[in-house]
Amino acid sequence: xxxxxxxxxxxxxxxxxxxxxxxxxxxxxxxxxxxxxxxxxxxxxxxxxxxxxxxxxxxxxxxxxxxxxxxxxxxxxxxxxxxxxxxxxxxxxxxxxxxxxxxxxxxxxxxxxxxxxxxxxxxxxxxxxxxxxxxxxxxxxx
Numbered sequence: 203x204x205x206x207x208x209x210x211x212x213x214x215x216x217x218x219x220x221x222x223x224x225x226x227x228x229x230x231x232x233x234x235x236x237x238x239x240x241x242x243x244x245x246x247x248x249x250x251x252x253x254x255x256x257x258x259x260x261x262x263x264x265x266x267x268x269x270x271x272x273x274x275x276x277x278x279x280x281x282x283x284x285x286x287x288x289x290x291x292x293x294x295x296x297x298x299x300x301x302x303x304x305x306x307x308x309x310x311x312x313x314x315x316x317x318x319x320x321x322x323x324x325x326x327x328x329x330x331x332x333x334x335x336x337x338x339x340x341x342x343x344x
Contacts, residue, residue, distance in 0.1 A: 293320060
């Protein structure tokens with residue numbers, strides 16, 4: 203009998219442009235696997251488990267003070283939601299793609315970060331199997 207299992211959590215990512223708040227993420231910082239779970243679907247008894255990885259880096263081209271002021275004056279969004287799709291395999295993700303973003307650097311930085319993640323594989327009858335997964339981040343510029 204085939205069964206489909208799903209594990210779901212959205213991964214928020216808040217960043218500040220100039221200050222260092224306790225919940226801010228820094229470039230090249232490690233994510234805490236205990237705080238993050240990815241959404242996975244497939245034919246498995248046990249979903250893949252995130253072991254380690256890096257958080258996405260906020261695109262430097264979006265930290266220009268003139269651009270930030272312009273976005274505020276024109277009341278443009280200061281948040282960018284990005285969703286990455288990938289196959290979780292033993293070791294790391296395969297075939298990582300991200301949703302199209304404007305500007306494209308958010309999707310690119312999301313894909314780069316996801317490629318750094320390491321997983322314990324999904325298991326079916328004590329055999330490692332691949333699972334189709336999604337991870338979602340919201341980049342926030344305060």
